[in-house]
Amino acid sequence: MELQHYLDLCTKTELAKAKRSARLGDGDLLKALRALFVSMAEQQGIDVAQLFESRAAERRRHQQLQEVRRLAYVQRHQAKLASREIDLQRWNLWFDGSAHPNPGPCSIGAVLQAPDGSRWQLSQHLGHGSSSDAEYQALIAALKLAITYKADALTVRGDSRVILDDVVAQEAQASSLLSHWRQQARALLQQLPHCELVWIPRARNVQADQLAAQARE
Structure with a gap:
């Protein structure tokens, strides 16, 4: 010993x-x-x-x-x-936004999938701004899509930590530059009480990314 x-x-x-x-x-x-x-x-x-x-x-x-x-x-x-897990019993939503150059023209993409397998897509060009502006606009448009189709139990996935962290942050920790987008997103989230936000790596957000890229073309 x-x-x-x-x-x-x-x-x-x-x-x-x-x-x-x-x-x-x-x-x-x-x-x-x-x-x-x-x-x-x-x-x-x-x-x-x-x-x-x-x-x-x-x-x-x-x-x-x-x-x-x-x-x-x-x-x-x-x-x-x-x-990585996708609960097919819930509604699932993927969003992505980009600005090229940054700042520059903004484009967004989103995919909404219902529990029965039905899918809806968004691919839009939305003015001029930073990549954060684009990501927030993508989230807002995606949430509006979910509300339109009455998605009750919803999982929202995006690859922007900045936006996903900002939208749930306390006011003192949130970005003042993005406050107008955050207020819109939070108002929409209040209409989706069973919604959860999940960060995913960009490699797992391919469809939304492609739709955002299509809007630039």
């Missing part, structure tokens, strides 16, 4: 150094590790017990950091999987 305690607290470099020392001496790795830790403690002006305590605390911090990173990875992975 004492050897394992040393092995738990030493670094790979320190272990390699102790192994070399053991090979050059009597071959006792535990003895070499003890000598190494005593030497390090003396260099730091502390006793071995304090060095052990410091190393143990550092190890706990490292394990906690690793756990935080692991949980963050799991959450990102779950969110990624959730963004």
Whole structure:
């Protein structure tokens, strides 16, 4: 157990150094590790017990950091999987907007799919603005389409984190430049009480992106 305690607290470099020392001496790795830790403690002006305590605390911090990173990875992975799942029992809506150049002429695209498989599409050119203006206009037009067809349980998907974050943000954190679009989008969302907003990567928003591109042609 004492050897394992040393092995738990030493670094790979320190272990390699102790192994070399053991090979050059009597071959006792535990003895070499003890000598190494005593030497390090003396260099730091502390006793071995304090060095052990410091190393143990550092190890706990490292394990906690690793756990935080692991949980963050799991959450990102779950969110990624959730963004890929399409519940066919719900209405599903995809939207995309673009400005070329940015700022420049805005175009939007949207696809609405009903639980019975029926689909409706939008492809429009809508004036001049930034890419954020275009994305917001795409969301607004898409929500109007959903309201027209009385989509009750709806999942809205888009690849703009800026817009999806902004539309649900507290006023203090939201963009003042986009406030007029946000107000319109929120008013429409109030008419869709069972609506959820989901971010997806652009690669999974191909149809809406293509429809927006068609409007530019």
